Amino acid sequence: MKSVTVFLAAVLVLEATALPTVLRFSQERAVLKPQLVRLHQVPIVKDKVGVDLCPTCVDFTTQAINALLEIILNGGVLTACSDLCGALANKTGSQAVGAICDVLCSIVGVEEFLQLIQDADLDPIYFCELITVCPVFDSGDANITALTVKPPQGPQGTSFIVDIEYTSKNGTGTGELVIELDTVDGIPVASAFLQQKQPPGTYGSKITIHAKPDPDCDPTQGPCEMWLPGTYIVKIALCNGECGSLHPHSQIYDTGSTNFTITG
Ligand SMILES: *[C@@H]1O[C@H](CO)[C@@H](O)[C@H](O)[C@H]1NC(C)=O
Ligand SMILES: *[C@@H]1O[C@H](CO)[C@@H](O)[C@H](O)[C@H]1NC(C)=O
Ligand SMILES: *[C@@H]1O[C@H](CO)[C@@H](O)[C@H](O)[C@H]1NC(C)=O
Ligand SMILES: *[C@@H]1O[C@H](CO)[C@@H](O)[C@H](O)[C@H]1NC(C)=O
Numbered sequence: 001m002k003s004v005t006v007f008l009a010a011v012l013v014l015e016a017t018a019l020p021t022v023l024r025f026s027q028e029r030a031v032l033k034p035q036l037v038r039l040h041q042v043p044i045v046k047d048k049v050g051v052d053l054c055p056t057c058v059d060f061t062t063q064a065i066n067a068l069l070e071i072i073l074n075g076g077v078l079t080a081c082s083d084l085c086g087a088l089a090n091k092t093g094s095q096a097v098g099a100i101c102d103v104l105c106s107i108v109g110v111e112e113f114l115q116l117i118q119d120a121d122l123d124p125i126y127f128c129e130l131i132t133v134c135p136v137f138d139s140g141d142a143n144i145t146a147l148t149v150k151p152p153q154g155p156q157g158t159s160f161i162v163d164i165e166y167t168s169k170n171g172t173g174t175g176e177l178v179i180e181l182d183t184v185d186g187i188p189v190a191s192a193f194l195q196q197k198q199p200p201g202t203y204g205s206k207i208t209i210h211a212k213p214d215p216d217c218d219p220t221q222g223p224c225e226m227w228l229p230g231t232y233i234v235k236i237a238l239c240n241g242e243c244g245s246l247h248p249h250s251q252i253y254d255t256g257s258t259n260f261t262i263t264g
Helices: 002-018 026-030 053-073 081-092 095-108 110-119 124-130
Strands: 036-040 143-150 153-155 159-168 175-182 189-195 201-210 230-240 251-263
Touching: 053 081, 053 095, 053 110, 053 124, 053 189, 081 095, 081 110, 095 110, 110 124, 143 230, 143 251, 159 230, 159 251, 175 201, 189 201
Parallel strands: 153 251
Antiparallel strands: 036 201, 143 159, 159 201, 175 189, 175 230, 230 251
């Protein structure tokens, strides 16, 4: 057990040197940047039961983990899933969120659910693995074999398409694909996309970058990317678990970078 921990830590340190800014994305994932849109997702292998709760769980946890932690901190009697999930529905004003909470909570029971939410330490993928909704696979691998942007240059307003190809010999565990841009105005633009467990094979993914200032961006809620002329570095990371997470079942498989230029 100890040697595994040391090995993973060594991998993370090595990769961190290569790509220091790919850290943890659970916060940002809640606020997907509208300029980054995933066009094409690799085929998803559903388990035999049919309904795949893993993506639902990761979305739910990303949105609700802070509210759940607040409910736990505020104390109160939480002896049944209906107490916790009712309080969550009230707090978020969403019956749908409460209903998903009920489904997930009833898998492990309220006591275990409350414990695991705290153990997961704001890592949605790890939490969904702990409640056994997302599959764990730690002998996975993935290598990026091609990474391009089309067109390589264009004026502001261009939709740049990032094309990522990778191969996996053993298959991959539940993880994520993170894309991060070094922008000309220094504003962070990044997004993380859940990658479900996949069998060995060659995969492709395309992400569109709409290089156009978002008219709905509210500068009081955070900086608004202006897509100024210049070269934008695109960094990609493929990971088991959350990229940069120090929790079990987490590992950076591979990273890559490319760039595009906004002419002006
Ligand atoms: C949710 O809010 C309603 C109305 O305010 C209240 O009656 C109910 O007890 C609340 N439920 C929970 C579980 O907090
Ligand atoms: C891939 O699977 C083989 C056979 O199970 C194993 O020996 C190897 O360590 C795995 N690769 C990785 C990266 O874990
Ligand atoms: C990925 O790259 C590493 C080192 O660059 C290599 O050892 C490994 O065999 C490659 N794996 C695949 C699936 O190509
Ligand atoms: C952008 O990519 C091209 C082609 O891969 C490369 O030659 C160039 O050095 C890169 N520019 C920067 C600023 O990284």
